[in-house]
Amino acid sequence: PTIAARVATHRELLPEPLLDRVHFDDHDTAADIAADIIRSGRRTASATLAYLREHYGVERQWRRYAEVILGATRRPSLTYRLRPRTAATRYRLAPWCYEWEGGFYHDYRADHTMMPRLAALLSRHPDGFDAQQAAAAGSAPGDLEHWYEEGYLVPILD
Numbered sequence: 001p002t003i004a005a006r007v008a009t010h011r012e013l014l015p016e017p018l019l020d021r022v023h024f025d026d027h028d029t030a031a032d033i034a035a036d037i038i039r040s041g042r043r044t045a046s047a048t049l050a051y052l053r054e055h056y057g058v059e060r061q062w063r064r065y066a067e068v069i070l071g072a073t074r075r076p077s078l079t080y081r082l083r084p085r086t087a088a089t090r091y092r093l094a095p096w097c098y099e100w101e102g103g104f105y106h107d108y109r110a111d112h113t114m115m116p117r118l119a120a121l122l123s124r125h126p127d128g129f130d131a132q133q134a135a136a137a138g139s140a141p142g143d144l145e146h147w148y149e150e151g152y153l154v155p156i157l158d
Helices: 027-040 046-056 058-070 116-124 131-136 143-149
Strands: 003-005 020-022 091-093 097-100 103-106 111-114 153-155
Touching (some): 020 027, 103 116, 116 131, 116 143, 143 153
Parallel strands (some): 003 020
Antiparallel strands (some): 091 153
8 A cells, every 4th residue: 555645646646435544744644554554454446446457457557559650740830828827817726736634735836735825715716816806805915926826726727
């Protein structure tokens, strides 16, 4: 059995019940889980192995790589388009972050930070929010820009 930290792809690689996960740097919980695995003699669950075979089997991966490579077509060059942020820009939690109990883990900073105002805002607006909604939810002036600059929020692009 694997014990993974909730970082990067390990947050989503396998569905939650198929893998033991701990928060980054939570050595005590990881040790408790490891001790339980050793004491109980628990092996990797058959459901986990079945999921891995179905979604990550070597043959399937080779087949998919071949499909992508052999099916590739030349596309027109991309055109740069500046999308300036405005008061109407909507934001969401960055994909390299996750929330837990009012705290946020940031993959690139490798730390946990308690931000109750951001947690409340995301709870109130799970599909994204703009500056006016942030202010109405009690965010302090400058919060939105700070969260954006620190990489916790990203603009929602239409």
